[in-house]
Amino acid sequence: MARLARLSLPGQVHHVLQQGNNQQPIFLDAQDRDAFLGGLADSARTHRVTIHAYVLLSASYHLLITPATAEGLSLMVQALGRSYVRYFNRRHARSGTLWEGRFRSSVLEAPVYLLPAMVGLDWAPVRAGLAAQPQDWAWSSHAHYRGLRVDRLITPHAQYWALGNTPFDRENAYAEMVRTGLDEAQWQRMEGAARGGWALGSEPFLQALNTQGATRRLTQARPGRPRKSHPLD
Numbered sequence: 001m002a003r004l005a006r007l008s009l010p011g012q013v014h015h016v017l018q019q020g021n022n023q024q025p026i027f028l029d030a031q032d033r034d035a036f037l038g039g040l041a042d043s044a045r046t047h048r049v050t051i052h053a054y055v056l057l058s059a060s061y062h063l064l065i066t067p068a069t070a071e072g073l074s075l076m077v078q079a080l081g082r083s084y085v086r087y088f089n090r091r092h093a094r095s096g097t098l099w100e101g102r103f104r105s106s107v108l109e110a111p112v113y114l115l116p117a118m119v120g121l122d123w124a125p126v127r128a129g130l131a132a133q134p135q136d137w138a139w140s141s142h143a144h145y146r147g148l149r150v151d152r153l154i155t156p157h158a159q160y161w162a163l164g165n166t167p168f169d170r171e172n173a174y175a176e177m178v179r180t181g182l183d184e185a186q187w188q189r190m191e192g193a194a195r196g197g198w199a200l201g202s203e204p205f206l207q208a209l210n211t212q213g214a215t216r217r218l219t220q221a222r223p224g225r226p227r228k229s230h231p232l233d
Helices: 030-046 071-092 110-127 167-180 182-198 201-214
Strands: 013-020 051-056 060-067 104-108
Touching: 013 071, 013 110, 013 182, 030 051, 030 060, 030 071, 051 071, 051 110, 060 071, 060 110, 104 110, 104 182, 110 167, 110 182
Parallel strands: none
Antiparallel strands: 013 060, 013 104, 051 060
16 A cells, blocks of 8 residues: 655644664664754754754654745755764664654644643653653753753744743743643544644644645544445435
């Protein structure tokens, strides 16, 4: 079966996921993560992609981004992937592939899913057993949104600005969202959409994506054979 074309729509929030081949680590230490973030900043600037949030784990990374062009998402991730593999292989005296196939991504309805997705990214190191609390993991955008440090890679989305009129109000409101956490089923739905390449949002949102230029099916088909029409329907 031919794989679906990737959804990449300018001005829309995308959840990007990529992991190591056979779940091997793609980051071995802080130097690797710093190199990756430097490459991400360069490729995002070059290809006009705005970074809203990120988390770097051991064998994967997640991004929440908005591309300015239809090609920007793929161009950014491809450029970042190539440059980081060269760096990683050279530094660790290895060769061959690092990534498990092509990256995965979904389109999110920002008013509904952006902030929950940010919370999901913040809790990812805890779910992976890398940290006890989100604030204990340095390799995410969590500290920026809590006012604990300035991360120049990050451009907050309008949904974050709407949390309050002052930085203090926004940071406190977001901290409360993170403290409450995310239901596991919510996270599984968002991660599943990214892995499957589906859009996630309301019916009006999906219809708007079609008018924006989406040329493929946006949601996963229901299992089973199509329902036959009935004369009395």
